[in-house]
Structure formats: C-alpha cells, structure tokens
Amino acid sequence: MIVDKILTIARVFFSFTLLSGLGWVCDFVTFTLLVNLSNLEIFKANFVSSYVGVTFVWFTSLKTVFKLGGKGSSIFLVVYWCFQFVSILIYSQLMHMTVHEIPSIFQLVKISQNPEIAAKIIITPFNLVTNFIFMKFLTHLFAQKALRP
Template sequence: MRKLLKQGIAFVGISGIGWIMDFVIFNLLNLRSSYVAVNNMISSLVAVCFVFCVSTRKTFVQKDGGIPLKVKFVIYILYQIILILLVSQLLALIAAGLYQTFCGSIIGDFSAMAAKILVTPLTMCMNFLVMKLLIERI
C-alpha cells in the first residue's frame, strides 16, 4: 500500500508537469484556433509522451521478462489516442455548454479552459491505472 501511495504521488507530480505543458499548449492553440477538440488532441499527445518517458524512469518498475518498453509505449499511445479522441469530444461539449450557460461572464470567456480543468481528475486516474498495469504487470 505504501508503494502504491508513493507511486501515486510521484505520478501526480509528473502528470502535473505534463498537464501544465498540455494546458499551456492547449490554450495557446485556442488563441489561434476555435477547434477545441483538435487543439486538445495536439496538446495532449505532447504531454502524454512526456509523462510516459519520465514516469517509466522515475515512478514505475518495468516487469522483468515482460514485453519491451518500446512496445508498451506504442500500446500506451494507442490507448491515449482513443482516450484523447473521446475526451476531446467531451471537452468540446462541456466548453460549449459552459459558454452558453455563462456567456458574458469570465467562465463563459474561458469555457475551454474550464472544461479542461473539469476533466483532468478523471483522465489522471485512468492514466495512472493504465500505466501501472502496462509497465509493471505486462
């Protein structure tokens, strides 16, 4: 249990850095383009690569005799592509709903940013579970 807690804390820290990268890139792209879903796909893939590379070195212990790390990276990227596609659509819906509901207020003005913040806890938990399973169990 203690190991799991340490890994969780480490992963949250690494993911937090990745999330900041994602968040900054996402919002910079939103300044140029109103395609929230596409912007999220681009920014998320950058962050995903960072989190995988760092967390496989600093957080998780590679299973001896398991499949090679490069194959795990490909599997993780495929998982992330599916997740990003689904989350990007969800973000677009949430952002549109926030904009319509709070039009003219600060929440409406930053609806895409607010939507990104709202979905982060769910995606972070899912990513931790998938990474732990993929790196340490397979």
C-alpha cells in the same frame, strides 16, 4: 499488510500525479496556444496538446515512478499511445460537450469567456485517474515481460 499496500499505491499515485502535473502544464500551454493563437478547433487542439503531455509523462514516469525501462519499452510506448488515442478521443468529445454548458454554469464568472480552457480544467482529474490506472496496468505487463527468460 493491506495498509502497506495502500500506502505504496498512494505514493506511486502521488509521484505519478506530480509528473502528470508537469505533463499537464506542457499539454495546457500547448492547448492554450493552439486555441487562442491559431483558432484551432478544441477537438484538434486537445488531440495535439495531449500527445505532448502524455509523451512527457511516459518518459519521465516510466523509470522514476514505476522503476522500469530499458529493452522492450518502445513496444509499450506504442501500446500507451494507442490507449491515449482512444482516451483523447473520448475526453476531447467530453470537452466539446462541456464547452457548450460552461457559459450557462458560469454566467457570473469570468471563466465563461474561455469555456475551452475551463472544459480542459474540468476533465483533467478524470483523465489523470484513467491514465494512472492504464499506466499501472501497462507497467505491470512490462515488468512481467522483463522477468521472463
């Protein structure tokens, strides 16, 4: 019983991770272009690029991973975007702090030439877990609302 529950959560997390990986590619490409081509500050670039990724993840994972959709999903998208606003603020600040440490940590490695990109990569696993937990919670609320008469 408990093993089945763990396996189910692991399958959902794995599926979410795959779609989040695609969302991260959208995010990362947008972030890299904004930082390297327009010299946008890391905080602003991460903010813009993150919304590209999280919006992709919302629309692709809602039905395929969490088996939800239809009426009422737009209100949950707004809640998800609000959560992401706070999450992006926190992770952007962490990236900003990390950027200043990367040159000293990676002195001998070429990665120190692009500390913004390295910082984005470093914070990604933490952000993934945070997003999964919130998306799981939000879709649970969404499912409960759908079951009400």
